[in-house]
Amino acid sequence: MKLIDGKKISSDKRAEIKEEVAKIKQQTEKIPGLATVLVGGDPASRVYIKSKIKACEDAGIKSFHHNLDANSSKEEIIALIKKLNENSEIDGILLQLPLPQNKDAQECLNAVSPLKDVDGLHPFNAGLLNLSKSWNEIIEKNILVSCTPLGVVHILHKSGIIIEGKTAVVIGRSNLVGKPLSMLLLANNATVIMAHSKTRNLKEICKSADIVVAAVGKSKFVNKDFIKTGAVVIDVGINRTSEGLCGDVDFDAVKDMDIKITPVPGGVGPMTITMLLENTLKAFNNRKRYLSNRMP
Numbered sequence: 055m056k057l058i059d060g061k062k063i064s065s066d067k068r069a070e071i072k073e074e075v076a077k078i079k080q081q082t083e084k085i086p087g088l089a090t091v092l093v094g095g096d097p098a099s100r101v102y103i104k105s106k107i108k109a110c111e112d113a114g115i116k117s118f119h120h121n122l123d124a125n126s127s128k129e130e131i132i133a134l135i136k137k138l139n140e141n142s143e144i145d146g147i148l149l150q151l152p153l154p155q156n157k158d159a160q161e162c163l164n165a166v167s168p169l170k171d172v173d174g175l176h177p178f179n180a181g182l183l184n185l186s187k188s189w190n191e192i193i194e195k196n197i198l199v200s201c202t203p204l205g206v207v208h209i210l211h212k213s214g215i216i217i218e219g220k221t222a223v224v225i226g227r228s229n230l231v232g233k234p235l236s237m238l239l240l241a242n243n244a245t246v247i248m249a250h251s252k253t254r255n256l257k258e259i260c261k262s263a264d265i266v267v268a269a270v271g272k273s274k275f276v277n278k279d280f281i282k283t284g285a286v287v288i289d290v291g292i293n294r295t296s297e298g299l300c301g302d303v304d305f306d307a308v309k310d311m312d313i314k315i316t317p318v319p320g321g322v323g324p325m326t327i328t329m330l331l332e333n334t335l336k337a338f339n340n341r342k343r344y345l346s347n348r349m350p
């Protein structure tokens with residue numbers, strides 16, 4: 055087993071971002087800003103939000119945090135988002151998911167200005183990703199794509215793993231991870247299989263894959279039976295269990311195999327936050343380009 059060090063890849067990238075932020079400040083006298091919105095007080099969400107704010111501060115990005123009451127209405131959430139849309143100091147808006155009480159988030163996400171949509175969840179950006187024809191196009195056009203999928207692809211690129219022509223199975227089809235990641239792998243010329251809870255023969259399908267991405271949300275779901283020798287295993291899961299933080303891959307069960315794998319913690323998680331910083335810079339640059347001095 056070879057560990058893919060997401061933490062190291064992440065901190066290298068954060069150093070680059072920090073430099074870029076400093077350059078922006080020097081050249082434009084503006085500071086890129088990210089607004090985070092938390093509805094309610096879910097303990098896990100608080101932890102993520104805290105690391106996002108800390109990462110912004112470390113990189114020199116200005117952060118604005120809003121915590122709404124758990125039983126805020128959709129209208130109240132949208133009203134706050136509209137205020138953030140109008141604020142010229144804010145380049146990116148992140149609505150922390152999931153919303154409490156299983157409230158459907160899409161209507162709120164639709165209220166985020168597409169230019170400030172650092173999660174890539176607005177239909178406009180999801181559409182741009184869908185229509186993109188290559189990885190180059192996604193990069194050149196500064197398309198805003200969900201942070202975790204971007205982090206996964208960054209990890210693959212930095213680890214020298216060739217994606218082109220490979221069979222990649224993505225387990226999980228969420229709008230935040232599985233779906234956009236499948237699109238990014240496709241843009242990198244992988245043959246992509248989108249697997250989900252209704253998929254039959256999942257083990258066999260995964261066993262045939264060169265790259266297996268586990269984004270299921272079930273602790274230790276992927277074991278030896280899913281993985282072929284020489285495969286790359288990307289564990290997107292973050293499960294809090296009695297044994298502590300646990301991925302979707304049964305790490306102990308596969309660790310003696312000849313594979314490359316991202317650990318949890320220290321794999322995809324830190325990269326997600328790094329890409330949030332990167333997307334904030336993208337949004338800053340896009341806003342500058344598209345709106346020139348008509349900001350916001």
Ligand SMILES: Nc1nc(=O)c2c([nH]1)NC[C@@H]1CN(c3ccc(C(=O)N[C@@H](CCC(=O)O)C(=O)O)cc3)C=[N+]21
Nearest residue numbers: 102149150151152173201292319320321323324326327
């Ligand atoms: N609108 C929205 N966008 C998101 O990107 C988003 C979200 N909502 N809701 C929740 C998920 C989850 N997520 C993580 C971020 C960092 C770590 C992370 O830093 N993980 C550390 C461990 C941190 C810990 O101890 O929990 C690691 O894996 O090493 C994990 C998970 C972003 N999410």
